Amino acid sequence: MKKLLLALIATIVLFSSCEENGEENPETFGTFQLEFDNVVGSQNMSLSDPGSGDYMYTTDSGEPFNLTLFGYYISKIKLEGPNGELYEDEVNVSANADEVKGYYHVLESNASSRFITLDDVPAGSYNKVTFTVGVEEDGVQEGAAGGVLDPAEGAWFWNWNAGYIGFAMEGGAQNSGQEEVVGDGWTIHEHSFSFHVGGWKDVEPAEGEDQKFVNNVKTVTLDFDSNVSVAENLSPNAHIIVDALKILDGVGVDFSTTYSVHAPKLGQPFAEFIPDTFILDHIHQ
Amino acid sequence: MTTKKQYAHLHILWMCIFFNFSCSVDKEASPDQAYVFVKPDNFPEPTYTFQNNPVTKDGFELGKKLFFDPTLSRDGSVSCNNCHIQGTAFADSQQHPLSVGVNDQRGIRNAPSLVNLAFMEEFFWDGGVTHLDFVPINAIESDFEMDETLANVVKKLNADPVYLELFNSAFGIDKITSPYLLHALSQFTVMMVSSNSKYDKHMRGEGETLTSEELEGMEIFSSKCGSCHSGELFSDFSFRNNGINDVFSDIGRAGISEFDGDVGKFRVPSLRNVALTSPYMHNAKFNTLEEVLDHYENGVIDSPSLDEELKNGSQLGIPLSEQEKEKVIAFLKTLTDREFISDTRFMNR
Numbered sequence: 001m002k003k004l005l006l007a008l009i010a011t012i013v014l015f016s017s018c019e020e021n022g023e024e025n026p027e028t029f030g031t032f033q034l035e036f037d038n039v040v041g042s043q044n045m046s047l048s049d050p051g052s053g054d055y056m057y058t059t060d061s062g063e064p065f066n067l068t069l070f071g072y073y074i075s076k077i078k079l080e081g082p083n084g085e086l087y088e089d090e091v092n093v094s095a096n097a098d099e100v101k102g103y104y105h106v107l108e109s110n111a112s113s114r115f116i117t118l119d120d121v122p123a124g125s126y127n128k129v130t131f132t133v134g135v136e137e138d139g140v141q142e143g144a145a146g147g148v149l150d151p152a153e154g155a156w157f158w159n160w161n162a163g164y165i166g167f168a169m170e171g172g173a174q175n176s177g178q179e180e181v182v183g184d185g186w187t188i189h190e191h192s193f194s195f196h197v198g199g200w201k202d203v204e205p206a207e208g209e210d211q212k213f214v215n216n217v218k219t220v221t222l223d224f225d226s227n228v229s230v231a232e233n234l235s236p237n238a239h240i241i242v243d244a245l246k247i248l249d250g251v252g253v254d255f256s257t258t259y260s261v262h263a264p265k266l267g268q269p270f271a272e273f274i275p276d277t278f279i280l281d282h283i284h285q
Numbered sequence: 286m287t288t289k290k291q292y293a294h295l296h297i298l299w300m301c302i303f304f305n306f307s308c309s310v311d312k313e314a315s316p317d318q319a320y321v322f323v324k325p326d327n328f329p330e331p332t333y334t335f336q337n338n339p340v341t342k343d344g345f346e347l348g349k350k351l352f353f354d355p356t357l358s359r360d361g362s363v364s365c366n367n368c369h370i371q372g373t374a375f376a377d378s379q380q381h382p383l384s385v386g387v388n389d390q391r392g393i394r395n396a397p398s399l400v401n402l403a404f405m406e407e408f409f410w411d412g413g414v415t416h417l418d419f420v421p422i423n424a425i426e427s428d429f430e431m432d433e434t435l436a437n438v439v440k441k442l443n444a445d446p447v448y449l450e451l452f453n454s455a456f457g458i459d460k461i462t463s464p465y466l467l468h469a470l471s472q473f474t475v476m477m478v479s480s481n482s483k484y485d486k487h488m489r490g491e492g493e494t495l496t497s498e499e500l501e502g503m504e505i506f507s508s509k510c511g512s513c514h515s516g517e518l519f520s521d522f523s524f525r526n527n528g529i530n531d532v533f534s535d536i537g538r539a540g541i542s543e544f545d546g547d548v549g550k551f552r553v554p555s556l557r558n559v560a561l562t563s564p565y566m567h568n569a570k571f572n573t574l575e576e577v578l579d580h581y582e583n584g585v586i587d588s589p590s591l592d593e594e595l596k597n598g599s600q601l602g603i604p605l606s607e608q609e610k611e612k613v614i615a616f617l618k619t620l621t622d623r624e625f626i627s628d629t630r631f632m633n634r
Contacts, residue, residue: 095337095456095464143334143418143471144464151422152436152463159422161541162414201415212544265543 028123030230032079032087033237034116034131037281038070038108041245045070045108048171051189055174060249065173065193070244071107072167073148073156075139076132076219077118082227085124093139097146103139105148105155123231127224129238133274134166134217137200158198161264165198166217167274169244173255193255197271199264214264216271222280229285237284246277319630320345322403325480327488327517331403333417333475338468340476343455345630348473350451351466353633357421357438358387358431365424365470368396371631374558374622375399375477382569390429393535395569398562400479400625401518401555410551410567412524413541417475418467435463442466479557479625487619495619502616505609510581512594519556519620525592526550528585528601529570537567549590560618561626574617578610 038045040057048054048066055064077089091102107113135149140163149164151157156165172192181188188194201213228236250273251258261267320342324331338344351357355364368384369375377384377396384392394410408414414423425431425438442448442461452461455469484503486493495503506514515521524538526549539547551567565571571580585595585602595602605613 095468143337143416144467146462146464150463152439160413162419212542
């Protein structure tokens, strides 16, 4: 019986692959671009110098602040369409930087990093994009990696609790309780804040036990308001707004007590609002 | 026909036995075999991602050079070998109960033995690192160990023509980047397989037999210590509070799990080569195996996270008579692997 079933499956697989190969029109491809536009509420984001006492933004609760660093990892991008169209960006971890695929480190300080261009997207209609903010277990557990995952070249990596920081913002706030700390070649400025959101371990708690570890890697799905077409001569662009205020107001951050977040559990309240932070503004067909 | 076939099988069998025998006796005889990772028959499956970083002679030798090179530290004073010495199965020397870093800074924990890392899923006393490749970053960047940055190590290596050539031979690269540095170190450390103790040879039937005292010790060990120090690596690699303290300046596993119930828990260490790796415990509390067993017998201190295994009787700890302790220690000494600590592949020469 099992053998029969196997033979049947094999026939179906063979048959369907033959059919694809035999198609009259070979599959064509186009590109699709994601543009990440970082903002603070209704204002454009612009970064200040560390230590600056010039606070250009205000939280919902009236706390003045500025930003000196803002960014995140985007990975595992997927496009889906109304007729079952599916494109999954290739993901690969390697020591060889050229072979690292599908991980993007988007930094406000690096304009080109805000544009992710997906090549080889099969021609078709798409109405939804899904991506991961952060680096999941399978990205960490392959071991040392190059390119945007190389800690010696600016990758955001926690040594002590090995894994990547998925989302981070740093800046200054008038009410921040941070005191000045001067180390050997580094300074933590007075009134600064630093929110690093990391942690990828997904451990089911044993029965009767509290949750241990925190997985702060989040998946974001954005629906398009209409179908967009990808074709050889059609390269749509999704303009995605990333609003820092959604996190700060979502958490209801009080800088006087919350100014240093460097562990998964402390980052958890911030991570909860990551999906709300990414908003599809519009699509250019 | 059938007879011929049977003979052919026999020939192959003999060849296998011959090759195996010659390999294990003299690694120098077939140099390539010396750089092939081999899982000992009585060991679990390795956890290391060999598919991403296969061991080669050039990669291993480069990793060895890096392991012994103090250029990995800020001021060129500390190498990996400072705290991980072959004679103590790549644990620290007894003169360094806690690790000693640049400017003679004292660390907070006893540097553990590096043997059999290829089979482990978590590293360090608190298990904070989950892949062997990432282990050296902690030591390089810790301000009381090497006090250097990974980026600066890479920069120093790229300025050294010898290293540029060695990285090129090992990995075919013209510019050194950190993943290749970490891969080279892993190729060296992943080969540190210690599996030729008297115990192993007894278990595998390779001509060594444990004495009756050692066998009795093994029996007592397995019934009284084996629930934590289980399996062929003599650890279940869980995190437990073994009652050495009730105040924890170093919270251990709780620093990683962020779970209050884990305060004071540390990784159950493998006991392979344990007779060589004194002092014992994360904070180097005990100098001898006798002290360790005395602790388990009558020194266990109660605290909220104390391990359940130590709360069995009316008294905390593990009931052990003096004779039982002696036998257990006799058994533990059979876990010493003299071939490993004298294996010339790991020597800096």
